[in-house]
Amino acid sequence: MNRLGALAILSGGLVGGLLLDCPSTSAPQLQLGEPPSEWYEPASSAIQAQHQQQGPTQRFLARRGGTWELDFDPVLATPRSMRSSGVPFGSATSSEAEFEQEALAFVRDHADLFGTTELVPAGAIIDRERELSTIQLAQHHHGVPVLAGHLGLTVSRNRLVLVLGTTYPIRDLDTQPTVVLSRALAAVRAVLAPANTGDRDAGRLVIVPEHGTGTVRYQLVWEVTAWRGEQQAIVHVDALRGQVVSGYDANRYDYAGRASNHVDERTVGDAVVRLPAAHLRLHSSRGTATTDGEGAFKFSGTAGPLIVNANLHGAYVDVQNLDGPNAKFVGMMRPNSAYALEWTETRSTPEERDVFRASTVTNRYVAPVFPGLTWLERPILAKVNHKRTCNAYWNGSSINFFAAGNGCNNTGRIFDVVAHEWGHGFDANAPGAAIDGALGEFIGDLISFVQTRSPLLGPGFFTDGKPVRDLEDPNFECYDPKKREVHAAGHLLGAVMWDVFNDLERAGVTGDPLKRLMLFPIAIAQTRAGWYSAMLAVDDDDGNLTNGTPNECLIYSQFKAHSCGSARWPGIPDQDPPHCVTSR
Structure with missing residues (x-):
């Protein structure tokens, strides 16, 4: 999905690069922060009703027909979720090129609703056998990528049943930088660790939406990816003034x-x-x-x-x-x-053998769910025995595991950790764009626990045998928007999905159908708020999401159970679905 933290974020937008062959004398000054996660602002029923009565929405409904359940972003006034009774979408089981063309035509036809026509294909999965296809589109503005701007269309049985995304109605933003790339690279080198031979920096122009409560503004920046050995940082430099705006560690860590x-x-x-x-x-x-x-x-x-x-x-x-x-x-x-x-x-x-086994087994477990995804047919590079301890990471091109020491075992010897880091690599190469770091952490955990069938993630990570995370930890039972650190925020969704996983098994959903229902949403949802609807699209059996799906009530009941007090899980209905009776 090219999540934040993956080198693939540069694909298709690399403007320039510089190979560094001599050390710099500048002292590090920038404190790298967390990768961004999704911004989600709840909308009242009154605001939702207001947007649904607007001209663009009414024209869309008149043109497409059917029944639609719409959820609007209260600030952008563009839809972030559209579940439908199904409208014909015949190209989804033909070629990927035809699927792309019909999806782009759909966006162009409703430019006033989405606030843009400038979206470009960002990957698709076409499962002809199960008649389920999804495509991701990434937003640009005057040719410049808009970070977090995206739209995904999911088609079940040749009917469009779900549109998920965030599109930004950008107006009057000048996309011509006054700061050249070389100056931006110099600004980054001045605040990072000295470069060694072979290190390199590369940059591209991007538009960063900056959210506040009730507001959004847009900033044109140079996004610089800086490699220092195995380490990489992503740093934003104001493209109009030249100062460093922010930066974060782009490696995806976890412990015959x-x-x-x-x-x-x-x-x-x-x-x-x-x-x-x-x-x-x-x-x-x-x-x-x-x-x-x-x-x-x-x-x-x-x-x-x-x-x-x-x-x-x-x-x-x-x-x-x-x-x-x-x-x-x-x-x-x-x-x-x-x-x-x-x-x-x-x-x-042992760590070489364990990493070989865990990576191979995980690849073969996941691959049948995502036909045609070529990344799954290539070997991933795995490096063991880094001379550090108590961690593991994905850096955009390899998965990496640390030696034993400081109270931790060798992380390459733990199946869960290998599966989690492999999951980061998979997520970076699945359809979609870089949006929600917490969703990426959840996906790593998901790919682990659906195989181990255990709520304990990484038992034996520490020499006392303790795990890295416990999906039954009561501190993560209730959705809490204040938990924004990516591992903690991902843990919240992991707790829900662990309970959903067990409920599905008790209901008789097992084997390949269970695996598909748990994993295919990775290709659909680009944020945690989209996961609930993505599961329903995978669960659909008749090309209509408004009449319920076989397991909708089970899935909804767990999201509701994990919504405590006034903190309701983003993306679920405000009221119980009419065909679901729940006491939770």
């Missing part, structure tokens, strides 16, 4: 033979189990081979012995050890003789 892999069952201290080394690449003088899901492989060729070698490099992950030689195997196969390649302590470290 057969090949097999000896790994920790889930975390440090668990039993070491022998599992197939699935999707592993092997090399020989007769070419290469890749093991299947059960670890089986074979080479063809003439009779005689064959020398085979391998690292922990596979179809879906390449593991690199930063504290010693990489895992390596060399062996000799003979024709018509059973051969066993085992990754043990003599050929690899």
Whole structure:
């Protein structure tokens, strides 16, 4: 999704870059903050009614027909959620190009409602087998990306059932900078750590909406991504005046033979189990081979012995050890003789094996839900044994795990942590734009707990066995808009979805349908406020969201249960759906 913190945020908008080959003498001055999260302002029923009576809304309803449940942003006066009884949208199961064209035509037809016509495709998922498709569009203004400006359309059974997003009706904003890129890069280098050989900075122009209660204003800035070794920062520089406005840490942290892999069952201290080394690449003088899901492989060729070698490099992950030689195997196969390649302590470290297994298993678990997403068919780079402790991170190109020490175990040995960081990589490459850092943290947790089926995230992270987070922690039971730190805000949604996950299982939703209902919303929702509607779109069975979905009442009841006092979960209806009876 190109969430904030991912290098992919630069794709399609890179204006210039500079390779740094000499250290700077400037002392660091900028305190990096948190990545931005969504801004959500509740709207009263009176405000909603007022917007629904306006001309653009009435023209839309007259043109499209059907029944629509609309939710407007009270400041922007543009719709942020539109659930419908379904209007024909025939291109969604054809080609992605045709889907894009029909989606863009829909926006152009209703430019007065959305406040813009300038949206560009930002990825799509087309699931023809299940007749469910979604496309994300990113907002630009005079060719300049508008951060957080987006619109997503979801089509079920060839009917448009959901439109989610935030579009900014920008007027009279000059997009010509008076500060050139080189000056912006110099301003950033003056406030960050000295650069070393190979470090680089790159920048693009963006428009940043700045929200306050009841207000929004727009600022033209240079968005500079600065790499310092494995670290990266995103810094905004005023494109009209040249001063540094803000910055944040862009790394996404969190704490005929057969090949097999000896790994920790889930975390440090668990039993070491022998599992197939699935999707592993092997090399020989007769070419290469890749093991299947059960670890089986074979080479063809003439009779005689064959020398085979391998690292922990596979179809879906390449593991690199930063504290010693990489895992390596060399062996000799003979024709018509059973051969066993085992990754043990003599050929690899536990963290190398654990990261290989967790990354591969997670990729294969997630991939069937997102047909056509090419990122899932490429190996992710995973680096273990960074000479730091008590953390792990995704930096836009690799997942990274720290050595043991300071009361923490080696983070590469914990399945949950590997799945979480892999989730950041997946999220950065799923359809969508960079909007809500807290949603990104939730997605990492989601990809972990749907596999482990446990509310404890990262048990064994600490040497006393404690987890990083507990989705049943009572401090996160109630929605609290004051919890804005990205991990805490994501934890709130994780608590809801853990309860939804368990309720769905008790209701008989299991296997692939459960996995799809939990994961496919990643391609639809760009903010936490959009998650509820995104789940309904995935749950839909007739191309109509206004008549209920098979599990709507179950999903709604948990969002309502986690809405305590006056703090109601963003994005859910103000009143109980008429077809749902809930005592909560």
